[in-house]
Amino acid sequence: MTQKSQAFITIAIITIVVIIIIVSSSFYVVDIKSQCVITQFGRPVKVVQKPGLNVKTPFIQKAKFFEKRIIEWDGEPSDILTRDKENIGINTWARWRIVDPLKFYTSLGTESRGQGVLDEVIESSVKNIVSSYPLNEILRNTNRKLEYTTVELEKAEMDKKVRVSHGRSSLVGEINKMANEGLRERYGMELVDVRIKHVNYVPAVIPKIFDRMRSERIRIASKYESEGRREEAEILGYMKKELEKIESEGYKIAVETRGEADAEAIRIYADAYKKAPEFYSFTKTLETYEKTIDENTRLYLSTDSEYYKYINDFIEK
Structure with missing residues (x-):
């Protein structure tokens, strides 16, 4: 192979590589779960939300992709003092999405920063709303009668006169509304839903x-x-x-x-x-002898005493 042929092959290879690089930099794909912002020298020039194959200026323009689906947000537990002075720990979660990718890119730039904004916004809204209501409004939705293990507990609960006028669902709606204020206009974000994960007293x-x-x-x-x-x-x-x-x-x-x-x-x-008075007198006299006279008894009576009547008669006979 001559030197001229080698130079030609080298130029051809370089040309093919350059074409591949240019083509790969010119085309980009937006899938169904993403949306894209095209920037030129760092300045946004175009927003693409429809899925498909698209073309951009190679090397000059860059594609920045953002999630189009609903994104999960999970907050940290925070201590709040309710209106009736109950110190509770409350944990919340939320779902949000990017509704204006251009504004989101210019104001925040990344989804992690969006999560940081929600940390502040939702926590502030939860504290403002929860602290303005008593504990029973946070725990219950209705005045449905609860089942108690004893009559005394039920009576004690009735004596407290606990009444639910708003309920937990209403409070969550207020939190969602307060947290959503200005998110779309300032950051291009929207809260889909906010929920209270659990409520508990603080460890102390x-x-x-x-x-x-x-x-x-x-x-x-x-x-x-x-x-x-x-x-x-x-x-x-x-x-x-x-x-x-x-x-x-x-x-x-x-x-x-x-x-x-x-x-x-x-x-x-x-x-x-009555039928035998003499026999009665006799038996009674014998009983008297038995009760009054023994071997240690000495009686001194006259011989004409009634006490010796039957003895005398017996001796005479």
Whole structure:
């Protein structure tokens, strides 16, 4: 191969490489999930939002792509003092999108800066709205009656007279509206939705809340215990009264029965002794001997005493 041929091949290769570089710098593709801003020496000159193959001036113009879909934003928990002086930690999330890529590029330039703007805007709106409402408005949507484990807890809640006039959904709507103000005009952004992820008391307050809950449960337990002791006293009093009544009636019946039995026995004895008075006198005298005289007894009586009547008769016989 001659020197002339080698030079020709080298020039051809260089030409092909230059053409490839020029072509690759002239064409760009915008897909369905992206939008593009064309800049010339750093100054935006064109916005492309339709998907497809497009042409730009090579080396002079550059394509800056932005997300066309809805973008996720996740905030950090922040401590807020509600209107009723409850110190809570609240965490939010949001979804946003770029609606004006030209304004977004000129004001922010990157999506990360857009996230930073939302950090400030949403956090400020959440603090302003949440701090102007009591805690029950943040936690609940309606005045629907809640289910409680005890009647005392339900009564305690009713005594607080908790009423929901706006509700959490309304507060979220206010946050969304406040955070959205000026975003489109200043940054070309739009908040699609803002939601409260969770609400909790701050760590420093949680022990006090538990102590308050514990005190409430102790108060309810003491009330149950007091009512139990009162009912126990009533039951024991009633039982004692009934027992005394039963014993009294039983004693009355026993006395009456014993009296009737004694009367019947006396009547039987009287009838028997009436039929044999001498036998009655004899048996009674013997009983008297048995009860009054033993081996250690000494009696000094005259011989004509009635006490020796039956003995004398026995001796004479």
